[in-house]
Amino acid sequence: MGSDLFEISVNLIKMIIIFVMMVQLVPLLVWVERRGSAFIQNRLGPNRIGPLGLTQLLADAVKFIFKEEFIPEKTKKFIFYAAPVVSLIPAALAFGAIPLSMPINIEAFTMFGESYGPYRFAFQSFELGIGIVFVLGISSLGPYAMLMAGWASNNKYSLLGALRACAQSISYELALGLSIVGVLLLYGTFDFSEMIAAQQGPLNFMWFGKEVTLGFLPNWGIFYQPLGAIIFLTAVFAETNRTPFDLPEAEAELVAGYHTEYSGLKMNMFYIGEYGHMMAASALMAVFYFGGYDIPFVTAEDVNAGVTWFGQAIDPLLTTVASWAPFVGDSLAEALGFSANKAAIGTAFVFHIAMFAKILFFLWVFVWVRWTIPRFRYDQLMDLGWKTMLPWALFNTIITAIVIFIMRTNWS
Amino acid sequence: MNSLAPIIALTIFVVLFGTALLFLVSLVGPKPKNSDAKNSTYECGIDVQTTGHSKISVRYYLTAILFILFDIEIIFMYPWAIAYGDFIKEGQGLYMLGAMGVFLLIFIIGLVWEIKSKALEWD
Amino acid sequence: MDISVLLFYGLSFIVLCFALAVVVSNNPVYSAFYLAITMVSLAFVYFILQAYFIAGVQLIVYAGAVMVLFVMVLMMFDLKKEKDSFSKGRMSNFLKVSSVGWLWGLIAGAIYMSSDLLSMGATLHNKDGVGTTTKDLAKLLYTDYIFAFELLGLLLLLIAVGAVAVSRIKGGTHA
Numbered sequence: 001m002g003s004d005l006f007e008i009s010v011n012l013i014k015m016i017i018i019f020v021m022m023v024q025l026v027p028l029l030v031w032v033e034r035r036g037s038a039f040i041q042n043r044l045g046p047n048r049i050g051p052l053g054l055t056q057l058l059a060d061a062v063k064f065i066f067k068e069e070f071i072p073e074k075t076k077k078f079i080f081y082a083a084p085v086v087s088l089i090p091a092a093l094a095f096g097a098i099p100l101s102m103p104i105n106i107e108a109f110t111m112f113g114e115s116y117g118p119y120r121f122a123f124q125s126f127e128l129g130i131g132i133v134f135v136l137g138i139s140s141l142g143p144y145a146m147l148m149a150g151w152a153s154n155n156k157y158s159l160l161g162a163l164r165a166c167a168q169s170i171s172y173e174l175a176l177g178l179s180i181v182g183v184l185l186l187y188g189t190f191d192f193s194e195m196i197a198a199q200q201g202p203l204n205f206m207w208f209g210k211e212v213t214l215g216f217l218p219n220w221g222i223f224y225q226p227l228g229a230i231i232f233l234t235a236v237f238a239e240t241n242r243t244p245f246d247l248p249e250a251e252a253e254l255v256a257g258y259h260t261e262y263s264g265l266k267m268n269m270f271y272i273g274e275y276g277h278m279m280a281a282s283a284l285m286a287v288f289y290f291g292g293y294d295i296p297f298v299t300a301e302d303v304n305a306g307v308t309w310f311g312q313a314i315d316p317l318l319t320t321v322a323s324w325a326p327f328v329g330d331s332l333a334e335a336l337g338f339s340a341n342k343a344a345i346g347t348a349f350v351f352h353i354a355m356f357a358k359i360l361f362f363l364w365v366f367v368w369v370r371w372t373i374p375r376f377r378y379d380q381l382m383d384l385g386w387k388t389m390l391p392w393a394l395f396n397t398i399i400t401a402i403v404i405f406i407m408r409t410n411w412s
Numbered sequence: 413m414n415s416l417a418p419i420i421a422l423t424i425f426v427v428l429f430g431t432a433l434l435f436l437v438s439l440v441g442p443k444p445k446n447s448d449a450k451n452s453t454y455e456c457g458i459d460v461q462t463t464g465h466s467k468i469s470v471r472y473y474l475t476a477i478l479f480i481l482f483d484i485e486i487i488f489m490y491p492w493a494i495a496y497g498d499f500i501k502e503g504q505g506l507y508m509l510g511a512m513g514v515f516l517l518i519f520i521i522g523l524v525w526e527i528k529s530k531a532l533e534w535d
Numbered sequence: 536m537d538i539s540v541l542l543f544y545g546l547s548f549i550v551l552c553f554a555l556a557v558v559v560s561n562n563p564v565y566s567a568f569y570l571a572i573t574m575v576s577l578a579f580v581y582f583i584l585q586a587y588f589i590a591g592v593q594l595i596v597y598a599g600a601v602m603v604l605f606v607m608v609l610m611m612f613d614l615k616k617e618k619d620s621f622s623k624g625r626m627s628n629f630l631k632v633s634s635v636g637w638l639w640g641l642i643a644g645a646i647y648m649s650s651d652l653l654s655m656g657a658t659l660h661n662k663d664g665v666g667t668t669t670k671d672l673a674k675l676l677y678t679d680y681i682f683a684f685e686l687l688g689l690l691l692l693l694i695a696v697g698a699v700a701v702s703r704i705k706g707g708t709h710a
Contacts, residue, residue, distance in 0.1 A: 070450075089423060154453060
């Protein structure tokens with residue numbers, strides 16, 4: 001976790017910030033969902049409260065908080081309360097394992113008269129060598145929250161919704177896991193950072209032992225694994241129980257599925273879990289197939305040079321303004337002054353914006369699809385998972401293995 | 413080992429966050445009187461007819477057990493996928509392709525049999 | 536004390552506590568939930584022992600698949616009658632007493648065998664040429680143990696056929 005107090009505290013704060021970021025993105029996404037649906041259906045949507053209806057989020061939050069605390073009779077109280085909390089854990093842990101930007105290398109510096117050694121901070125809650133396996137394992141714990149909620153509610157709609165959700169997400173987990181085999185074959189690693197590193201630069205691959213470079217395309221996984229990307233995206237829709245796969249909460253049949261008996265903030269926490277899952281899925285999609293935090297045709301050195309130029313340009317201005325401050329002027333000027341460490345942090349944030357843009361794009365795809373495609377029937381859903389997507393994922397794996405074998409073998 | 417401490421720390425933090433949120437919210441908000449009708453299990457407004465735990469189609473069970481079997485097979489492909497590039501570099505690519513080919517063949521036979529035997533039909 | 540040692544003992548304690556709760560709890564659904572927690576904690580114990588891939592497999596297969604099946608199946612049934620028939624009567628008392636005997640036998644056997652393993656561990660740990668990464672695991676699994684690996688595929692196929700056959704049986708209590 002860290003060698004000294006400074007590193008440990010930075011890592012802890014980073015972890016909490018990433019989690020809070022995930023939680024705070026949820027109301028924003030709800031707003032996007034509502035405005036987006038209105039946009040798609042040629043309506044106005046919530047536009048009265050604040051600019052573009054943005055403060056609607058605050059009103060919703062206040063409404064959620066000031067709801068009556070209520071549980072129906074004959075529920076298993078402990079599990080009923082534990083389910084929403086448990087639903088947060090898989091999403092938070094999965095999202096925390098994905099790198100959101102390049103690691104920050106901090107050189108040795110002095111602060112308050114004490115020197116701190118060089119550090120390396122990863123832009124994620126925790127770095128794991130087995131990234132993918134961990135994320136898959138953690139997100140396979142998702143059904144527990146639903147099962148707990150469905151069983152503890154003592155309501156037949158809840159239980160049916162939970163069982164449906166569970167059967168559905170395990171059916172699509174097969175296609176999901178199998179589509180990732182193609183990615184693993186391509187990069188030969190479980191580590192997200194190594195995957196992103198492999199996707200830098202222009203498109204280049206081995207063609208019968210020779211190296212071919214196509215300069216006009218970035219070296220992203222989507223060009224090697226188009227079928228895998230489609231299967232992965234579809235499976236992720238089913239895993240997160242989004243339309244067209246939202247059978248667990250099919251309103252016409254099951255009232256609201258496994259959270260029928262939930263109200264107020266307890267229900268909201270299920271939404272946080274669901275949207276957190278969507279964020280983790282979008283981030284995975286970006287890492288596997290769209291280069292992660294990679295910006296096409298721009299290297300880390302370029303960005304660092306740009307940030308350094310900008311920092312040095314505004315450096316005199318900042319230090320002059322800071323030195324006007326009474327008493328603390330000198331130390332403030334020193335704190336605001338430009339340094340290589342700040343350039344490293346700035347570079348990481350530039351790449352973070354790139355990653356975030358990709359995540360937001362896929363989140364918008366989630367909303368877009370929800371208001372475009374109608375819901376499947378349950379037998380169609382299971383047929384699609386087992387009889388269409390699983391065979392296609394198998395086909396993708398076999399073709400990838402054969403092509404990689406032919407391309408990478410030295411035939412001379 | 414060092415990467416486990418943050419995972420545990422985050423888990424504990426999330427649990428504390430959720431619990432604290434639920435607890436704090438239960439303090440505010442109205443507390444009106446409860447009535448029998450309000451307390452009862454939701455069933456579209458009619459009186460509750462049966463208990464919440466009724467018997468459910470065996471297909472859920474079958475789906476789950478078939479999922480476990482296929483899941484194990486897929487997990488066994490992961491180390492293979494990781495090491496595949498290295499094996500090709502060492503000139504053992506064909507051997508690895510064959511080794512997994514036999515395994516995949518068994519997988520495909522299983523899948524085709526499941527589909528043909530109508531074990532995956534939902535009606 | 537090193538933090539990993541602390542975590543190891545803490546997690547082992549949690550594993551044992553919840554494993555005990557599985558046996559002690561008289562509601563089968565709660566037992567299944569406790570077993571799920573046991574499995575997840577066990578995955579983290581593997582994590583501390585630096586068997587990362589095994590930890591992931593433990594999470595995906597045991598915690599994410601097998602236990603989900605258990606919880607699902609237990610929820611399907613209204614287990615009032617079965618619970619009573621298990622907790623009352625002479626037959627179940629006999630079962631209880633005999634399972635206590637089995638448990639003691641298991642514990643004694645585990646202690647006996649693990650004391651053997653402790654002395655072996657020192658020689659196994661630093662064997663030359665055997666790495667601990669997933670790639671090393673793959674190299675062993677797909678070369679030396681290839682036959683067992685293919686047989687396992689066949690075994691899984693047989694289990695699938697068996698499961699479908701069992702689900703086809705008409706009659707019985709819950710068909």
